[in-house]
Amino acid sequence: MKELRHTHRSVQPPLIMLVQSESKVPMLQRIGVLVTALVAVGLSVLQATGVLGLTPAEFAEAGASTVRAASYAFAIWGVIYAGLLVYGVYQLVPGWASDAAVRRFGWPSAISMFAIGLWLVAAGADWRWTTVVLIALAAASLIRSLASPLDDMNRRDVLFVVTPLALLAGWLTIAAGLNAITVLTAEGLVSAEAATWWALGGVAGSVAVTLVVFMRGQVLAYPIPVIWGLVAVFVAERGDRPEVAWFAILGALLIGMALMRPTTGLVPRASAPSASRHGTDAASDTP
Numbered sequence: 001m002k003e004l005r006h007t008h009r010s011v012q013p014p015l016i017m018l019v020q021s022e023s024k025v026p027m028l029q030r031i032g033v034l035v036t037a038l039v040a041v042g043l044s045v046l047q048a049t050g051v052l053g054l055t056p057a058e059f060a061e062a063g064a065s066t067v068r069a070a071s072y073a074f075a076i077w078g079v080i081y082a083g084l085l086v087y088g089v090y091q092l093v094p095g096w097a098s099d100a101a102v103r104r105f106g107w108p109s110a111i112s113m114f115a116i117g118l119w120l121v122a123a124g125a126d127w128r129w130t131t132v133v134l135i136a137l138a139a140a141s142l143i144r145s146l147a148s149p150l151d152d153m154n155r156r157d158v159l160f161v162v163t164p165l166a167l168l169a170g171w172l173t174i175a176a177g178l179n180a181i182t183v184l185t186a187e188g189l190v191s192a193e194a195a196t197w198w199a200l201g202g203v204a205g206s207v208a209v210t211l212v213v214f215m216r217g218q219v220l221a222y223p224i225p226v227i228w229g230l231v232a233v234f235v236a237e238r239g240d241r242p243e244v245a246w247f248a249i250l251g252a253l254l255i256g257m258a259l260m261r262p263t264t265g266l267v268p269r270a271s272a273p274s275a276s277r278h279g280t281d282a283a284s285d286t287p
Contacts, residue, residue, distance in 0.1 A: 025102045030092045033106055036113040037088035041081045043120040052124030059123040059131075063186030067178060067199035067244055073232030076171055076225055083164030084113060090160040101157035105145050109165050112141040112172075128183040135179050139172035143209070147216045163221045170225035173209055177202040178229075199244040203233065207251035211258055223259060227252045 046052050056074065091097040091106070115138035122130040142165055150162060181202045184190050190198050210226045230252040238245035 025099050025106065029106045029110075030102065033102075033110045033113075034088035034092050036110045036117070037084045039117045040113040040120075041085060043117045044077065044081060047120045047124050052121055054124050054126055056123060059126060060182050063182035063184070066181050066185040066190050066195045067202055067233065067241070068182075068236045069174075069178060069229055069232035070235040072235075073229055076167075076228060080164070080168050080171060080225075083167055087161055087164040096156070097161055098154060098157050100152045101161045104152075105142075105161055105165055108141040108145045112138040112165075112168065115141070116168075128186060132180050132183050135172060135176045139169060139176045142166075142169035143173070143213050146219050146222055147213045149216075149218060162219060166219045166221035167225055169213075170210070170222045171229065173213075173222075174206040174226045174229035177206040178233075196241055196243055199237070199241060200247055203230070203244065203248050203251055206230075207254060210255055214255070214258055215261075218261070220259065223255045227255055230255075 043052070047055060057071070060068070087109070091102050115134045119131050119134040119138065122134060146162075146166055146169055150158060153162060181190070181198055184198070185195070206226060207230070210223050214223045230248040233248040234245040234252075236245075237248070
């Protein structure tokens with residue numbers, strides 16, 4: 001009877017057994033990443049259809065008089081969400097993502113994606129100050145992981161892990177500033193006389209954070225959404241606030257100049273890790 005009980009406890013699903021044998025990253029973490037990606041994407045669909053209350057455009061309408069981005073810019077969420085789903089599946093399948101990549105980005109990405117989902121709920125309910133906290137948390141969780149070189153990442157991990165998360169982090173970097181100013185304006189804390197200065201400050205803050213993170217981590221995908229957003233600010237504000245519009249273009253040019261430096265981009269600077277140092281990570285470097 002004891003032998004039967006022991007045999008029953010040792011039986012595990014094949015997928016879990018394979019992951020445990022090849023990876024030191026807990027399966028719970030990998031599943032959590034995929035679940036939070038699905039939650040973020042699912043809630044975005046619900047908010048877009050009005051099920052959660054206000055749509056993103058309706059939420060921003062009350063505070064959009066200080067600074068705004070052209071509506072086309074938000075189409076980037078389609079690319080971001082698709083990348084997050086690819087990332088969620090990629091890091092879950094045994095032998096695809098290296099332990100180094102999953103350890104570095106796993107929980108930070110899960111926190112960020114879960115915060116995005118909560119932001120959608122808060123925005124739908126018009127919980128303004130809650131959205132400020134949640135989008136800042138979502139951005140900070142990923143920025144911390146991106147603000148150092150990716151020398152321990154192989155090419156495939158950079159493409160399927162780093163790039164989707166860097167695109168998300170870049171967009172959140174500029175969106176967090178715009179969201180904060182939108183809420184301040186909606187709450188009546190930004191006067192008409194000071195609106196231009198608030199807008200300039202929001203743009204400057206986003207550009208400064210982008211430059212610092214990019215110069216430290218050298219991830220090409222990170223500043224691209226910021227440039228995209230700054231150009232959208234120019235398009236939206238060139239008629240009403242030309243100072244803000246041209247300042248946004250100046251910020252985009254500064255970031256573009258920084259991109260001329262050698263970067264990690266979609267290919268890591270370091271050579272493929274050796275098996276003696278990274279164990280199974282070396283095996284995952286092959287296409």
